[in-house]
Structures are given as C-alpha cells and as structure tokens.
Amino acid sequence: MAIEVVTHPNVTDMSLTNLQLRRIFTMRQLRWSDDTPINIFVLPSQHNVHQRFSKQHLKIFPYQLNRIWHKLTYSGLGVAPTIVQSERELVNAIINTPGSIGYIQDTGLIKPWQSSQAKEIKQVVSLNEDRQDQEKIAKNDSLNINTKGVVNVIKINF
Amino acid sequence: MLLRLTFNWQVLISNSYSLVRSFHSLFYLLLLGLSITLAIFFSSKVNANETTTSDSQRFKIHGFISQGLIDVNGSDFVNDDGKLSAELTEIGLNATYQLTDNLRVAGQVVYLEGGNRFAKGTRIDYALLDWSVFSSQQWQANIYLGRFKNNHWLYSSTRDVPFARPSIILPQSVYFDGFRDIAVGSDGIASKLSYSFADYGDLDWQISYGVSPISNKQTSNLLSEFAQGSATQDYDAQTSLYWHPEFSAWRFGLSLLDASFTYQRGRPSTENIFFDSNFIFQFYTFNALYEGESWEFSAEVYQQRFVIDGFYSPTFKLDDIGQGFYLQSRYKLSQRLTLLARYEDFYLDKDDKNGKEQEQNTNGAIPYYFGFHQDTTLGLNFDVTSNFAIRAEYHWVRGTGRLSPVVSPNIQLNNSEGWQMWAVQLKYWF
Numbered sequence: 167m168a169i170e171v172v173t174h175p176n177v178t179d180m181s182l183t184n185l186q187l188r189r190i191f192t193m194r195q196l197r198w199s200d201d202t203p204i205n206i207f208v209l210p211s212q213h214n215v216h217q218r219f220s221k222q223h224l225k226i227f228p229y230q231l232n233r234i235w236h237k238l239t240y241s242g243l244g245v246a247p248t249i250v251q252s253e254r255e256l257v258n259a260i261i262n263t264p265g266s267i268g269y270i271q272d273t274g275l276i277k278p279w280q281s282s283q284a285k286e287i288k289q290v291v292s293l294n295e296d297r298q299d300q301e302k303i304a305k306n307d308s309l310n311i312n313t314k315g316v317v318n319v320i321k322i323n324f
Numbered sequence: 325m326l327l328r329l330t331f332n333w334q335v336l337i338s339n340s341y342s343l344v345r346s347f348h349s350l351f352y353l354l355l356l357g358l359s360i361t362l363a364i365f366f367s368s369k370v371n372a373n374e375t376t377t378s379d380s381q382r383f384k385i386h387g388f389i390s391q392g393l394i395d396v397n398g399s400d401f402v403n404d405d406g407k408l409s410a411e412l413t414e415i416g417l418n419a420t421y422q423l424t425d426n427l428r429v430a431g432q433v434v435y436l437e438g439g440n441r442f443a444k445g446t447r448i449d450y451a452l453l454d455w456s457v458f459s460s461q462q463w464q465a466n467i468y469l470g471r472f473k474n475n476h477w478l479y480s481s482t483r484d485v486p487f488a489r490p491s492i493i494l495p496q497s498v499y500f501d502g503f504r505d506i507a508v509g510s511d512g513i514a515s516k517l518s519y520s521f522a523d524y525g526d527l528d529w530q531i532s533y534g535v536s537p538i539s540n541k542q543t544s545n546l547l548s549e550f551a552q553g554s555a556t557q558d559y560d561a562q563t564s565l566y567w568h569p570e571f572s573a574w575r576f577g578l579s580l581l582d583a584s585f586t587y588q589r590g591r592p593s594t595e596n597i598f599f600d601s602n603f604i605f606q607f608y609t610f611n612a613l614y615e616g617e618s619w620e621f622s623a624e625v626y627q628q629r630f631v632i633d634g635f636y637s638p639t640f641k642l643d644d645i646g647q648g649f650y651l652q653s654r655y656k657l658s659q660r661l662t663l664l665a666r667y668e669d670f671y672l673d674k675d676d677k678n679g680k681e682q683e684q685n686t687n688g689a690i691p692y693y694f695g696f697h698q699d700t701t702l703g704l705n706f707d708v709t710s711n712f713a714i715r716a717e718y719h720w721v722r723g724t725g726r727l728s729p730v731v732s733p734n735i736q737l738n739n740s741e742g743w744q745m746w747a748v749q750l751k752y753w754f
Contacts, residue, residue: 185522185570186461194520195461203425205381210710212659225571229656230615236488239386241473241481242430242450243516244466245420248381249710263381 168272169219171320172257176202176264181321188224190267192234193244198265206247207259207268215253219269223322260317267320387417388753390486392715394439398743400734401727402439411439412749414486416449428454434484440728441501449473449484450509464518473509475516475530476564476579478611478624483508486751490622490652490664491703491717493747497648497670498609498624502728510534510560525570531563552596553589573616581607587635601634620654646672648697664703664717671696672725679725693741694733696723716748 171187173179178200182190189195196204209216211228220228235246250256253270260266392412396402403409418432431451437444452470459465474480482488483499500507512534519527535557564579585603589596609626626649632642648670655663671677672695679695703717724738 189461189520194464194518194526196456196459196464197461199461212707212710217659227615227617233488236485237482239384240388240416240418240432240485240488241475242418242420242432242452242454243468243473243475243481244454245384245422245428248384 169215169223169269170272171223171267171269171322172260172317173268173320174260174264174266175316175318177267177318177320179320180318181323183323184223184225187322188226191224191231191247192226193238193246202265205263205266207250207256207263207266208247209253209256209269210249210251215269215271223269257317382422383419385417385419386754388415388485388487388751390414390749390751392492392747392749394492394745394747396743396745398738398740399721399724399727399745400440400737401743401745402441404440404734404737406737409439411437411444412492412747413437414484416485418449426456426459428456430454436484438501442504442728447505462520464516466516468514468516471509471511472514472532472534474507474532474562475514476532476562476581477609478577478613478622480507485753486715486749487713487753490654491666491701492715492749493701493717493719493745495624495650495652495666495668495699496726497650497668497697498626500726502726506536506557506560508536510536512560521570523570525572526566526568528566529563530565533559533561535560552593553587553598553600555585555587558584558586573614575613575615577609577611577613579607579609579611581605598636599634599638599640601632601640603633603635604629604631606630618656620656622652623649625649644673645675646670647674650699660707662705662707664701664705666699666701668697668699668701670698670725679723689735690733691724691735691739691741693723694725694738697725698722711753713751714748715751716746718744718746720744 171182177198179198186195190204191206191208193206198204211217211232217228220226220231224231238244239246248259250259256268257270260268390413391410393408393410394402394412395408397406402411414434414436416432416434418430420428420430422428429452432449433446434449435446436442448471450471450473452468452472455467455469457465457467477498479489479494479499483494483504486492510532512532514530514532514534517529521527560581560583562579562581564577566575566577568575583605585605587598587601587603589598589600606629607626608628609624611624612622614621626647628646630642630644630646632640634640648668650666650668652664652666654665657663671679673682676682676695679690679692682690682695683692698721700720701717703715705713705715707713721743722741724733724741724743727733727738
C-alpha cells in the first residue's frame, strides 16, 4: 500500500524531491518556496504508517527522527512536528492548517475527481472510514466544492 | 593539603556564581521586558497581515516525567548510606510560542532529584528568544538570546531529558553530574548556522557566549567548608561543528570550550584561607556517531586543560591536562527493545594516569583511585508505547575521580577502587 504526501490546498509547491522531503521532516527546511512557514503533522513513532513513511520516503529510521525532534522540543532549539493519533486526525489537521504537510496511506483516500477536472481543482481526498463525508463530497458538484475537506497530494521525485 | 585539593578543580569552578546572581536577575528582567515589547509590537502586525502560521501551531506545550530506583555499592555517588534510593526523579515542562514568522520564545522548567549527584530542586532549564535571522530551503541562521542549553556535545542539550539520552547515568567524564549546573547551558547569546549541501550533506555550526549561574545549595555542597569568598564566571565561550554526509549513517562533530573564572577571597580570617585567584578551563572534544537500522555506535574523545593561578597561595600555579574517551554501542533487538554497551576511560592528569603520583605527593591522603574513572555499562531500554518507556542498566566502575562532593572527597565511604551501581527508570513524555 503506497503512502501519499499531502498538503493544505494553499501550499503552492506541488512536487518535492525526496531530498526536500527529508529536509522538511528533519526540520532543516522550515519554509515553502513562497517563503510561508511549513507546519508538519506526523503519526506516533510506533504507528505502522509512520515507520514505513520514515524508511521508504525519508530514508531515515524512525528512531533518528525521534532524536532530532526530541532534541528540538526539549532543548528549546526549535519546534518539532505535531503528533496526531490517527490518519483521520492527520487529514483533518492538514485540511485546517494552512502551510501544512503530512502523509497518509493511499487506501485511506478516495479521489472522486481524477477525471479532467482534477487538474483544475487539484486532487480531492477524504478518508474511506468517513462514509458520510465521502457521500457528501461525492454528491457535490465538483465546481462548487468547498475547500473544506480538500488536500493536495504531492508528487515526490526520487 | 594543597595537593589534596588540586585534583578537585571542578568544584572551584562551580563556586563562580554568587556574585553574578544580581546581574542575572537584571538580565532576565531585561529579557522579559524585551520579549513583551516585541510580542506587543509584532502582535498588531500579525493580526493585520494574517500570517500563515495557524494559531493552533503557534503555541505548543510538552513535558516529561520519570522516576527510577538506583542502588550504588561502594561509593557515595547517590547517597552516603549505600541503600537503595528513589532519588532519581526528573520532571520537565516546556512551552514555545511563535511571536511572528521570525521570532519565537521558549522556556522549560525542570525538577531534578539525584541525591548527591546534583542540587535537588526546580530550575529554569532554558528561557530564550529565538530569532530566525535567515531561512531558506538550504540555509538556516538563528540567534538565541537568554538562557540556552549547551548544544555542543553529543548529548549535552538533552542530558536531563530521560528518554532523549542513551542511558540513565551518562558517561561521567564528559557529563559529570557534579558539574552539571555549569555545563548544562549559559545565559547570554548563541547562534546556529545550518546548511544543507545538495551533494555533501548537512553542516551545522554553533557558537555561544555567556555565563552560567549555579545554585547556592550546590555551591555550599561542594565548596563552603573551604572557600568562603565568592567566585564569578568571567565567560564561557563554546563552538562546535557537525557534519552529516548526505544519506550517510555517520555524523561527525568537533567542539571547543574556553571558560575563565575569578575567585575573590573577601575579608581574610583564620577560616577564610584561600587567596584571590583565576581559573581557566578548556575542553576539546571530537565525536562520531553511526546510526544504522539495528546497530548504533557513538564515541567522544576529549582533552581538558585546567589552570589555577593563585587560590592555595598567591604564587600557586597548576596546569593539568586530563584525557578520556567513551565508546558506546546500541543494538535494536526489535522495534521496541534496545540493548546498550559502553566503555569509558578517563584520567584527570595525563602525566599521572593511575593516580600513584598524587597518592605519594599527599602521603596517602588521597588514594590513587581518585585520579581516574573507568565505567563499563550494560543496559536495555523497552519502548512500551510511543510515549512511555522503561530502562535498566548496570555499571561496573573503577576509580572515584568523578564523584561529588568533590572538595572533601569522602575517603571513608569511597574506600575502594571498584564500585558498582544499577538503576531502573520509568519514563513518560508528551
């Protein structure tokens, strides 16, 4: 199951290199290319999706990420990512936080508008487990869609 | 008598702060005033501009709480009676607030109890203003004002954070608990410059300048019986450079420390016997870290120079060089269980590595084993959840060169070259 990197719709960077992704999650790059601050959301360190994202996308072991983040948080040197407990919570946080970035399992997403309109309105995703929202979104006319519930899926160039 | 005290230089430094205290109060008032002014000034700007930092992300609170049991046999490292002790408590609470895109305030309060290891109580661990001077995809430049942590050695910035250090008791030659309050950080200015090369990896350069306060209790614990004057730290200047090659498991670091202290006798009397003096302490380290999927290795090699000019007599001079290293290995048996093995070797005078010369010079008053410290450690850490862990370890130690109180070493309690300790600790953090 693939893992997708998602951002808030106001993030203008639509693709990142894996080096950039690693800089972002290791807190060495704190701003997007338009100079706005990056807000990071992650799952708990022992969460399976976090473990896989860390190794596969960042090429770094989860314990190394913990060390970097703990050092920043508990020595005052900087700020670490915000930890949320579930993928659903993570998507909600991304939706509600400008400049945010996170990751989620591909199977946890639906992409109702992967047709021609997808290019215009970016990709729209929501969680499978959230049946009602999913139906609401599905019933909506894509052109009238509220930005609430919308996140970008970022292309990662390895 | 004089020589008996010479090897206990750490204490002398640690008495350096009583005179600085009033200066510190003033410094913090000024810093607080500055922060509030800046906060007010920028908050109006923030509201007007609708900056992109979401409100929920501006303010963050974190903390940790840990409690352990420790049992030392054959030394007064933790307590005098040698009984099992619960004096292994570490609690911390920190907050960070993003004032603007470029300014942030942060602080942490910790409560520590470690028996004889350091002064028990609550202290402000750090309280700083972080100015992000420059930030791009590859560069970060920050200036920190206020009380900042020592971030120059491998584990110095998180030595009090139980889950962010490798063992319950750290290698005492570098992370000497008796010297903790001075080595843990400074009040002053620090800066960090980070650069990420496209091909050569990450480079971090840090520089700091300041002075460290020390609690009265620790000063009296360590020095009062002998030194009734007052000491000040003139300065503590440190710099360090870390290099992490791109996509490499290795990281390398160098650090330099130069500190100067002044002791003023005050009014001479029969009990106030020590003279006006100057002390210089210099410390150089090289470290390497390897972080693999299962194996991890780390090492720090160091040399220190300690110079006394005066103190015992107006013409007294001492210039000792101490050296040491430790090698540490960790193996991740599973995602949750990590094993630890470490060997540490340190001597206070490179020309008297086994302490025999000191023993002769003091006519046996100071046994040879006060001249060195060798520690073999085995331990394990089990991560119960992402926020809760348990750790246990055993230390076999040779030598008593890293024990508090250090001015009047307790020869009765520390009457053997070898001593051991074990400890277990529960750790929770958020």
